[in-house]
Amino acid sequence: MDREVGVAQSSKREQLIQAALELFSLTGYSTVGVNAISEKAGVTKKTLYHHFKSKEELILAVLRYYDERSRNSFMRSVEEKAENSQERLLAVFDVVEEWFNSKNFSGCLFVSAMGEYPEEGASIRSVCQESKLMTQKYIQSLAENAGLQDARELSEQLMLLIEGSITMAQVNNSSLSAVRAKKAAKVLIQSSVSP
Amino acid sequence: MDREVGVAQSSKREQLIQAALELFSLTGYSTVGVNAISEKAGVTKKTLYHHFKSKEELILAVLRYYDERSRNSFMRSVEEKAENSQERLLAVFDVVEEWFNSKNFSGCLFVSAMGEYPEEGASIRSVCQESKLMTQKYIQSLAENAGLQDARELSEQLMLLIEGSITMAQVNNSSLSAVRAKKAAKVLIQSSVSP
DNA sequence: CTCTAAGTATACCAATCTGTATATTTTTTA
DNA sequence: TAAAAAATATACAGATTGGTATACTTAGAG
Known part of the structure; x- marks a missing residue:
């Protein structure tokens, strides 16, 4: 059920946060789209919305x-x-x-x-x-x-x-x-x- | 040719700048659209683009x-x-x-x-x-x-x-x-x- | 080994975005 | 008063937005 155990505690989730962090640092928040974020993280947009229920939640996590x-x-x-x-x-x-x-x-x-x-x-x-x-x-x-x-x-x-x-x-x-x-x-x- | 003489030096232009200033102060720059700005200024979008050749120029003027x-x-x-x-x-x-x-x-x-x-x-x-x-x-x-x-x-x-x-x-x-x-x-x- | 969660791939939606086009009307100025 | 500039009204274009839907694949845990 909960796969977040052991060493690699949060692979995709952390990838998304780090990718978003980089992009937000460069050009702000509203100018960066969720497409760009998931793309940079090497992850599907569906996966992004699996971990965060909205862009705002992702921003908060970042x-x-x-x-x-x-x-x-x-x-x-x-x-x-x-x-x-x-x-x-x-x-x-x-x-x-x-x-x-x-x-x-x-x-x-x-x-x-x-x-x-x-x-x-x-x-x-x-x-x-x-x-x-x-x-x-x-x-x-x-x-x-x-x-x-x-x-x-x-x-x-x-x-x-x-x-x-x-x-x-x-x-x-x-x-x-x-x-x-x-x-x-x-x-x-x-x-x-x-x- | 140049209508900007006399007392009312810049009616529409200043209306636009002031409207944009208010909106930008409230919610930032990229989240405010040119439609909202021209609407708040009581002016057509065409008029906006007559005075400023892009949104960025309007921001600078503001x-x-x-x-x-x-x-x-x-x-x-x-x-x-x-x-x-x-x-x-x-x-x-x-x-x-x-x-x-x-x-x-x-x-x-x-x-x-x-x-x-x-x-x-x-x-x-x-x-x-x-x-x-x-x-x-x-x-x-x-x-x-x-x-x-x-x-x-x-x-x-x-x-x-x-x-x-x-x-x-x-x-x-x-x-x-x-x-x-x-x-x-x-x-x-x-x-x-x-x- | 099977079930389930997490992932991919891809297409789509409706809304909104900046910026432009056309045709008409008001205002200014010369 | 006539030519010119600035405004309106309205519609549209093309791109992008946040977010969803569907169908398929991978992988971990009991």
Whole structure:
């Protein structure tokens, strides 16, 4: 009955998600058709609709898949880059810079999704909110472990710098914004250590 | 020959741009058809294609129109809110907050456009770049007039806070990010006045 | 070995999309 | 007032969209 056991847990399903992810990153959501997605995945359209009951459901699956994978690799990279929490708080911006320089970068997938499907009060928006929230919580935990004052507020402000640098990197096709954000972050952190 | 003289400089053309602007703000670009636009403008599709030779040209016209109008009203609001340049540098964030609270707010139109038409190396991307650049220059001029050190770098960092707050306001449907950005901005400005 | 779920292949549907054609009417301007 | 430009009304073209239907094949599990 349930074939999703063992090692190859989700062959076709994951192929579809990955294919869709690539296409959505390149040209957005509504401009990419289900035909193109199934074709790229090397799978029939019928199979696509066997795994996802609509295009919107596929989009949601893509966002959740991307969210989990990207944040995991983000945190791993941060922890590889620095030993203690204080340094990691700044290493965040180095990882962000690397992301900007990677060839797949084309802005934030969640923000793009919300721009194209703004009314989705329930699903798409909430996935996006959740993703940003978990990133903020992670940064907050770094700030707390570093013994900084008002870790919550500081982490929210650092989020603003991160999100701003994402936008500017996309607009100007440059990773310079990450360097600038790091410089600003240093100032904010410094003012948080000395009240 | 050229009917665009006198007071009513562009009746139908402007109707089209305004109608398209409203629709694009609500549901993005590719999901809105030219039929819906011309209908909302109270104009024939033929008339639309008389003024704009393609949908993409209409999008560009909308972005340019919006860019000019929004930045003008932005600067006017800032200058109404505060007398001197130092105060205006912070008043920027109050104006941003008001924008977030306005009912038309749905994120940055330029960023959304770039998300949906990423390849447009020439036109759409450059309009967006230009818009952000002029905003940054304006903030830089405020910083210079306030006699702050390293006005260029400071203005770029403040831009990050602004753009980040736009994203977070869109995501969380809240204007709180503007308040947070203002607090962070105070710290950055302070550290720029005392080297 | 048989049953069933998952897959392919292919064709189709109705709706919508951008953009155009034709013929007529309104408005502007010279 | 007459020529020219801009608008309307309406229909259509060709492509593409999300999603479905039918018939057949493969493969895994009990």
